Amino acid sequence: MKTFTQIKKIATLWLYTDVNTNNKRSITQGGFKMKPVRFLTAMVVMILSTQMVFAITPAGTTITNVATGTYADVNGNDMGSVSSDPVTTTVSSVGGVTLQTDLTRL
Amino acid sequence: MPIIQFSKNAKLTSRSSETLASNVTGFAQTWEFPMKHRTVTTLLLTVLLATVGLAQGAPQLVIDLSEEKVNQSTDERSGTNDIAYFPGDTIRYKLQARNAGSGIMTKPVVTDPIPQGVSYLAATAKGEDSIIEYSIDGGVSYHNWPVTYIVRNAAGQNIEVNATADMISHIRWLIQTELPAQNYKNLEFMVEVN
Numbered sequence: 001m002k003t004f005t006q007i008k009k010i011a012t013l014w015l016y017t018d019v020n021t022n023n024k025r026s027i028t029q030g031g032f033k034m035k036p037v038r039f040l041t042a043m044v045v046m047i048l049s050t051q052m053v054f055a056i057t058p059a060g061t062t063i064t065n066v067a068t069g070t071y072a073d074v075n076g077n078d079m080g081s082v083s084s085d086p087v088t089t090t091v092s093s094v095g096g097v098t099l100q101t102d103l104t105r106l
Numbered sequence: 107m108p109i110i111q112f113s114k115n116a117k118l119t120s121r122s123s124e125t126l127a128s129n130v131t132g133f134a135q136t137w138e139f140p141m142k143h144r145t146v147t148t149l150l151l152t153v154l155l156a157t158v159g160l161a162q163g164a165p166q167l168v169i170d171l172s173e174e175k176v177n178q179s180t181d182e183r184s185g186t187n188d189i190a191y192f193p194g195d196t197i198r199y200k201l202q203a204r205n206a207g208s209g210i211m212t213k214p215v216v217t218d219p220i221p222q223g224v225s226y227l228a229a230t231a232k233g234e235d236s237i238i239e240y241s242i243d244g245g246v247s248y249h250n251w252p253v254t255y256i257v258r259n260a261a262g263q264n265i266e267v268n269a270t271a272d273m274i275s276h277i278r279w280l281i282q283t284e285l286p287a288q289n290y291k292n293l294e295f296m297v298e299v300n
Contacts, residue, residue, distance in 0.1 A: 056193045057223040057300045063191075067201055067218040071167040074210040074284075084169035089197065091223065091299060092190040 059093030163208030165285070169216060170202040176296065195299045197224065203281060204290035211285040216293060217278045219245065223300055228271035230296035233279040241276035242269045248278050 057063075067084040176196040181187040191197070201218065205211040220226050229251075231238045239248035242255065253269040279293050 055300055061223050063197075063221045063223045063299070065171065065173065065199055065218065065221045067169050067171050067216055069167050069169050069203060069214060069216040071165060071214040071285075072212045073165055074212060076212060079165065079167070079211075082167050082169060084171035084201070087171050087173050087199070089173060089191050092192055 057091050059091055061091045063089040063091065065089075163287070165205050165209045165211035165287070166207030167211060167214060168204045168206040170204060171218075172200045174198050174200070191299055193299050196227065196296055197299065198230075198294060198296045201279075201293040202290050203279070203285070203293060205285040205287055208287045210287070214281040214285055214291070215278060216281070217245070217276060218295070219276050220274055220297060224297035225272035225300055226274040226277070227296045227298055231277050231294070233281070233293040234291040235283045236279040236281050236291065236293065239278045239280065240269075240274050241278070242273045243275065245276040248276070 064086050065088075066086045068081055069083075070081045071079050073079055174197070175182070175189050175191060176198050178189060179187065182189045199218065201216060203214055203216050205214075231240075238251070240251055240253050241248045242253050253274070254266045255269055256264050257267050259265050277295055279291075281291050283291075285291065
């Protein structure tokens, strides 16, 4: 349902914008006060950012590595398999970032 | 009783005591053993082989695994700060395949699954005297680099595509030389924290 709403908004932007006297698009009916290209760019950036956030390994995650090996004796007899001791690494938390209003543009 | 007879003028022979007593003339030295020389030879060979076998012993593979952060900060390098791992950091895993036994090791193979939370970095796997193979299917099959897989394009044709480094699930080193006792081979690869 949310996706349908977003599609409807995007369609509204494309369908109900018009070229004004300054040769720039402006919304004539409802929707956002944002240019379609800028809006779409923002959407793409937002989606990609969301995917990146999901791909990042969370802080506190333990990365464990264990190697295994097989070998034979001089006569070619299989001597079974062995494993290394595990090596673990813990992912630290990234320092927080505070977003503030850009006062220089006020 | 059977004997073995050694002399200056005669070849090694095996005869009975009675035969020897009736035929000995002009021997400077004579040693007698109560068994045939073939039996002695067999016994000596058996002892020799057993000795070699005991000295040879069995091989034993030990894999020493360690890791290090590649992109350490100055403070981390100097020990001022503890080493911390963040997404984007690079880790080098070092493996040493060692023969801790007393016999010669053959066909050593070392396999390392890429841990969860990291991705393999292309062209970073190395290994002494090793053929390196990669898997993109969880270790079911291994291939030389580049690993390829088949996809169907929009036209319905099957095309071969090169796998990317982050698709690698396992790395395998096939060590091509025998590994004598107490010898080892160094292997390594690098990953990036996701």
